[in-house]
Amino acid sequence: MKLFAQQAALENDKRLSDKATTKGFDNTLSDGLFSLLDKGKVLPSRKMSSIKNEYAVTPNRSGNDDRHTETANRSKAVLQSEHRRFVAEGTVEFSAIKTDHQEHMGVNQNILFGNVLTNEGGGYHPNLGVFIAPQSGVYVFSSSIMTSVNVEQYAAIAVNGNLVAQIYGHSDNGRHDQGSQTVVIKLNAGDEVAVQSTQSNGDVWGNQFSSFSGCLVWLQ
Known part of the structure; x- marks a missing residue:
């Protein structure tokens, strides 16, 4: 047990x-x-x-x-x-067309473009045929000149009376001829730009076939 x-x-x-x-x-x-x-x-x-x-x-x-x-x-x-x-300084541009014929011009005489299409900034003076830069900067200018019938014409874009680019046209056989130039140049405020005859007894045709234009591209 x-x-x-x-x-x-x-x-x-x-x-x-x-x-x-x-x-x-x-x-x-x-x-x-x-x-x-x-x-x-x-x-x-x-x-x-x-x-x-x-x-x-x-x-x-x-x-x-x-x-x-x-x-x-x-x-x-x-x-x-x-x-x-750029906007604050203001836009500068102009374009003018020649309506009247201009004959018997002397050497370095300004060619007049009386019909002003635009003149922003008021730099172009049609009675004198001259543009006065209101501001310093880079500008572009262009001009086209038509000669009278059977005429040889020498002209130029001039800055302060100094030739920058020459324009030439030679017409014969009862026809007109046309020459043109475009330049990009730097200007100081107050500089003068004009298209001038560079020969004696110059003769430029109007009737809206000749023109002068320019504008401010960039301020300096």
Whole structure:
């Protein structure tokens, strides 16, 4: 009886030990599963936090470089400033057509272009046939001269009386001829530009076949 009691006690202890071990295993397994589940919940949160941090560091996600935008804005501001400067100083341009014939002109006599089409800035004086620069800068001038019938005509665009570009026309056989020039020159305020006959007894045809034009291209 004593031996039987000892064996029964040993079996009972063994069952309790196995149960404790199984329970411990179950607990360990459960803890691991719960840990994994918890990690599954935590991991997306960590990813979202990382993405938020990335957006915080680089807020421009559209593919545009803020430095390029800044450079473009600066260039635009410079152009606007130059445009305002040009407008503030005022536009200078003129165009005049010759309607009357001008005969028997002397050397260095101004050719007159009486029909003024435009004269912004008031620099052209049709009664004198001269343009007086109201502002310093780079200008472009163009002139076209038609000769009378059977006439050889020498003329020139002149600045302050100095020839810059010569114009020539030679007509014969009862016909007219026409010559022209275009120049880009730098002028100071007050400089005078005119189209002049460079020969004696000059003869220039009018009737809107001869012209003189100019404009300010850039301020200095």
